[in-house]
Amino acid sequence: xxxxxxDKVRDEFLSESQEIIEQLNRDLLAVADACxxxxxxxxxxxxxxxxxxxxxxAVHSLKGLAGLSGVERMMHMSHHVENLLDSLRLGKVLLxxxxxxxxxxxxxxxxxxxxxxxxxSLHAASQPSAIVDDFVNRVNRAANPAAKxxxxxxxxxSPSDFELDPGLVSAxxxxxEHRLKENIRxxxxxxxxxxxxxxxxxxxxxxxxxASLKPVGEVIAIVxxxxxxxxxxxxxxxxxxxxxxxxxxxxAVGNAPAKVLQVxxxxxxxxxxxxxxxxxxxxxxxxxxxxxxxxxxxGTGSIQQPSQVQLPQQPIKEPPPSxxxxxxxxxxxxxxxxxxxxxxxxxxxxxxxxxxVLMNIxxxxxxxxxGMQAVHDELRRDRVRAELARALQDELRALTRKLDELQAGIxxxxxxPLQQVFDKLSRVVRRMSREAIGKDIHFVVSGxxxxxxxxxxxxxxxxxMHLIRNAIDHGIEDxxxxxxxxxxxxxxxAINAEQRGNxxxxxxxDDGNGIDTQxxxxxxxxxxxxxxxxxxxxxxxxxxELMFLPGLSTRAVADETSGRGVGMDVVKTNISRMAGxxxxxxxxxxxxxxxxxxxxxxxIIQALVIRAAGRSYAIPLNSVMESLMLDxxxxxxxxRREVITLRDQTLPLVRLEDIFSLQRPPEMAExxxxxxxxxxxxxxxxxxxxxxxxGQQDIVIKSLGKTLQGIPGIAGATELGxxxxxxxxxxxxxxxxxxxxxxxxx
Amino acid sequence: xxxxxxxALVVDDSATIRNFVTATLEHAGYEVMTAKSGLEALKVLPSxxxxxxxxxxxxxxxxxxxxxxxxxxxxxxxxTPLIIISTDGRERDRDRGMALGASAYLVKPFLPETLIELAxxxxxxxxxxxxxxxxxxxKS
Numbered sequence: 007x008x009x010x011x012x013d014k015v016r017d018e019f020l021s022e023s024q025e026i027i028e029q030l031n032r033d034l035l036a037v038a039d040a041c042x043x044x045x046x047x048x049x050x051x052x053x054x055x056x057x058x059x060x061x062x063x064a065v066h067s068l069k070g071l072a073g074l075s076g077v078e079r080m081m082h083m084s085h086h087v088e089n090l091l092d093s094l095r096l097g098k099v100l101l102x103x104x105x106x107x108x109x110x111x112x113x114x115x116x117x118x119x120x121x122x123x124x125x126x127s128l129h130a131a132s133q134p135s136a137i138v139d140d141f142v143n144r145v146n147r148a149a150n151p152a153a154k155x156x157x158x159x160x161x162x163x164s165p166s167d168f169e170l171d172p173g174l175v176s177a178x179x180x181x182x183e184h185r186l187k188e189n190i191r192x193x194x195x196x197x198x199x200x201x202x203x204x205x206x207x208x209x210x211x212x213x214x215x216x217a218s219l220k221p222v223g224e225v226i227a228i229v230x231x232x233x234x235x236x237x238x239x240x241x242x243x244x245x246x247x248x249x250x251x252x253x254x255x256x257x258a259v260g261n262a263p264a265k266v267l268q269v270x271x272x273x274x275x276x277x278x279x280x281x282x283x284x285x286x287x288x289x290x291x292x293x294x295x296x297x298x299x300x301x302x303x304x305g306t307g308s309i310q311q312p313s314q315v316q317l318p319q320q321p322i323k324e325p326p327p328s329x330x331x332x333x334x335x336x337x338x339x340x341x342x343x344x345x346x347x348x349x350x351x352x353x354x355x356x357x358x359x360x361x362x363v364l365m366n367i368x369x370x371x372x373x374x375x376x377g378m379q380a381v382h383d384e385l386r387r388d389r390v391r392a393e394l395a396r397a398l399q400d401e402l403r404a405l406t407r408k409l410d411e412l413q414a415g416i417x418x419x420x421x422x423p424l425q426q427v428f429d430k431l432s433r434v435v436r437r438m439s440r441e442a443i444g445k446d447i448h449f450v451v452s453g454x455x456x457x458x459x460x461x462x463x464x465x466x467x468x469x470x471m472h473l474i475r476n477a478i479d480h481g482i483e484d485x486x487x488x489x490x491x492x493x494x495x496x497x498x499x500a501i502n503a504e505q506r507g508n509x510x511x512x513x514x515x516d517d518g519n520g521i522d523t524q525x526x527x528x529x530x531x532x533x534x535x536x537x538x539x540x541x542x543x544x545x546x547x548x549x550x551e552l553m554f555l556p557g558l559s560t561r562a563v564a565d566e567t568s569g570r571g572v573g574m575d576v577v578k579t580n581i582s583r584m585a586g587x588x589x590x591x592x593x594x595x596x597x598x599x600x601x602x603x604x605x606x607x608x609x610i611i612q613a614l615v616i617r618a619a620g621r622s623y624a625i626p627l628n629s630v631m632e633s634l635m636l637d638x639x640x641x642x643x644x645x646r647r648e649v650i651t652l653r654d655q656t657l658p659l660v661r662l663e664d665i666f667s668l669q670r671p672p673e674m675a676e677x678x679x680x681x682x683x684x685x686x687x688x689x690x691x692x693x694x695x696x697x698x699x700x701g702q703q704d705i706v707i708k709s710l711g712k713t714l715q716g717i718p719g720i721a722g723a724t725e726l727g728x729x730x731x732x733x734x735x736x737x738x739x740x741x742x743x744x745x746x747x748x749x750x751x752x
Numbered sequence: 753x754x755x756x757x758x759x760a761l762v763v764d765d766s767a768t769i770r771n772f773v774t775a776t777l778e779h780a781g782y783e784v785m786t787a788k789s790g791l792e793a794l795k796v797l798p799s800x801x802x803x804x805x806x807x808x809x810x811x812x813x814x815x816x817x818x819x820x821x822x823x824x825x826x827x828x829x830x831x832t833p834l835i836i837i838s839t840d841g842r843e844r845d846r847d848r849g850m851a852l853g854a855s856a857y858l859v860k861p862f863l864p865e866t867l868i869e870l871a872x873x874x875x876x877x878x879x880x881x882x883x884x885x886x887x888x889x890x891k892s
Contacts, residue, residue: 022768066810070839071768073861081861085840173825177817177852179810180844205795212791212813228813230794230822237798240791242814 016128019075020120023068027116030064033057034109041106055095055185055224061109062091062181068116078132080119086142087112090149096184105148108141115141168196168269174229174243182227189226189247197223197255199244200231201264208240215244215262222258223248358460361420368413369705373725375405413704420461421606424503424510425454427467431474435499438475444484446496453503458510462584462604469577473514473600474499476574481518481598491595493517505606509628512602520594523549530555550590554578582687582738585628613724615700615732616683618661619668622732623696624705624724629737631684631691633699638678650682650693657684659693660744662735665719685737692741705734719743758875759800762786763793763807763819764837769860773806773837776864780871790814794822797829804875805834806867809845817849824853833874835867 040053069084090108093099115138119131165175165186178186189196199219203211212228219225224247231241244264248255256266379402386395428451439447458466482488482497489495500515523546530536530552536544556575581588586604605611605628613624614633634652641648641659648659659682663670670676682693705724721736760782764770767788774784785800787793791814793807805823809816816836823829833855838846846857855874858867 018768018771022766063810063812066839067766070766070860074768074772173821176848177815177821179815179817179848180842182815208791208795216813227815227818229818230790230814240794 015075016123019071019077019128020124022071023080023116023120026064026067026071027113027120030061030068030116031113033061033064034106034113037061037101038106038110041101041103053101055188058091058095058101059181062088062095065091065112076128076132077119077123079135079138080116080131082134083112083115083119083138083142086145086149090145092181093149095181097188099149108145108148111141112145165190167272169272170196170245170269174227174245177229178227185224185226186245186247189224194223194247194249195251196226196269197246197248197252198267198269199246199255199259199264200241200267201244201262202231202236202239202241203263205238205240208242211262212242215259215264218258218260218262219244219246219255222246222250222254356419358420361416364416365413368409368416369725371409371412372704375402375409378402378405420459421457422460422463423454424456424458424463424512427463427470428454428501430467431470431501434471435474435478438478444486445478445482446485447478447482448496448498450498450500451502452500456503456505456510458604458606462606465580465584466604469580469602470501470512470514472577474501477514477516477518477598481516481520483518510604510606512604514600514602515597517597520596520598521550521553521590521592522594526550526552550592553590554588585626585737587686611705613703613705613734614683615703615726616681616694616696617698617700618696619663619670620674621668622700622726622730623662624703624726624732624734625683625685625694626721626734626737627702629685629687631686633681633683636680636682636695638680648695652684652693657682657691657693658744659695660740661695665740665743685741687738687741690741692744694735694740758782758803760784760804760806760871761793761796761800761802763790763805763811763816765789765808765811769808769837772864773867776867777804777806777871779864780868782871790816790819793819797823797826801828802832804871805829805832806837806871807834808837809842809849810839817845817852820849820852820854833871835870835874837862 037053037057040057065084065088069081069088072078072080072084087109090099090105094101094105099105119138122130165183168190175183175186186196199215201211201215216225226245226247229243229245231243246255252266252268259266378398382395382398382402385391385398388395432449432451435447435449439445439449477499478497482499483491483493485495488497498515498517500513502513502515504511526549527536527541527544531538531541535555536552553574554577556573578588581602581604584604586602589601589603590598591601592598605626612627614627614630615622615624617623636650640650642650644656648661649656650659651657662668677697680695680697681699682695683699684691684693686692703726705726719736719740721734721739723731724734726732758781760777762770762773762777762784763786764773765788770786770788774786777784782804785796785802787796790807790811793805794814805819807816807819820834820836823832823834834853836846836849836854836857837860838849838857839860846859850857856870858870
């Protein structure tokens, strides 16, 4: 019982700390970005104070979390890192590359501590560690440097010189007060933005206001106004520092229901602002600042009427009438033409793992739906409730449709056009044709709008880059040779993408040398990868496959463009990792064509569900070429290896029960016939011998959890509906498991 | 030790601390409402009554000091006992909070018993709830 409780605490600690550490990492990366190209030597680097503050808050939260969870080491370390960040954000320490390095190092220590907690327990990280102590010492040295940030002269203006509500100032945290002073010190204008927001939409409205103010200044503090006037509304005051004039601030606030006031210096008569008569009238009636707690709190508390403003501040902008047509008031306001302070981008960046989570939920909803279907079937048998069953069936159909749409929608978010990769390739080709002497390259791209899963696109750019470089470097001849061969002087390298069903096919074509099969065979023999005997009977297709052997495609001499080390074997590995296939076709003297076939997505896959030795397995359909029924009499044995002949080619067979050492249940007779599922990986084909084909199904792969992870040949598990689970085959691993046996035979 | 129908509001942006304080107070017989931010607390405060408010100081946007000031100036919660949770090394902010009218403060990390004891103390009848009424603190 106690054990379970502490496990829960630990999980909670881990998930919350991970979230905070990730935030910290993002903040620091943004700080590092902002530091790029700046000269930190004298002044330190100035970055958006919000970033430093956000990092500070992250470490602050980690410290509190670690303290409550008893993770002493993390608390101890956070305490000192927090001090450093606090000094940074309070301007007591300058941001230097060294300080930034220390902060990044903190993330590593945090990760180590979390890993230790995850592997053992919360108490595992309660003892001090020499590494962390050393780090803390360095952090402390940085937090208390010999040369501190320059002390401010006392003659500088301070907040008390401004007509600020003392009540507001009294509730500023140390940091907020520092930021206020910094804004004053650097000569920024101060503004108060006062608004009254409906309870229901205040979160959105506040975010909108913050977002629209961000480009024009710094939000120093947000302070609530008085309560009680209207329980359905909250009054807020934003204190903003900005170098811009009031009209820019008014523009930024836009149509949001808020009023902008500029804070003036004490003793400075308000002038120069365009004031309407009634406003100046109200200003004259004001008492001395500080007598009232806040303009928001005074009188009826309404900020809609300018006459209620009690401080000598100029109302620059009045909120729009609250009954404006309702079309945009929640959204924070339309922009007048000419005001383009809001971001025009309509896109959000999303961590792809979040989409995976959504996809999983869709999968689970589909299972729930199957459960409901079962309930429906039950219901239908009851004659009295047949009517109800029909109604339920209709609802279920609608649910199915919507689930499909939801799934398609999430998939669509993951899809990215290949053009992104093609653009990169074009840049490389341009550079190469400038550098490759004697070669003029005509690069033709088509099908860039074909979309693929983001994860695949990421993985694809390196292999494609390599293939294109290969084509230019080894494929395209120099101009003289081309002209001698009667080809145009400029060599053509073309890449084309198109979608075929659930796959995308990429073709990379060049009109160059073609593959010298003889040289390829000689090299393979010389390296001992094939025997001379084998070399003699090889078909052309088999010879092309030699290209993918490690070390064979890499040239003895590395050159500038193709480089050394990365061979076609790596390309093949990368592509098969994405469940893709690569095929080669070439005509000597005329050119080479490489065809890459990839699944559109990796998130949700279509699978062929099969049964072997009484168990269900799912085979990802993108590696299935075909399946056929087989009378076991057709199986031949070549050198102790089971094979069949399929369209004049020998297809090695693997029995799933052999791979996973499955025991056939005693009541099951040894079958006389079954099915062969032909799977392909890169250029290898393999037949999986199974008892029965159940059917095709969309599946969401779930990981197996720690204990079962790493079983070769199993990629995960999936639910088939009706409480049934099946293991998902990792075809690549199954093939690898099987292939050594095959090559032993060969 | 069970005191029925005592209501507390717990404000903290860290889920762990929120849960910890909530569990502790619930154990002490409180019915607990939570808010993940100062803003969320503002939404709850006008329409509900509480016997105790526990708030973190360092929160984004509306901070704990703002909440103290707001509560002490509001009609309904003027005299509600309020405990601020502060962190070692942030004495300045803690002092501000006390000056603004917080009833007591706790320094993280703290034991559940410490919180319960303090809650008992500040909610005891006749406890001097708000020793200093929102007097603006001049500090420059």
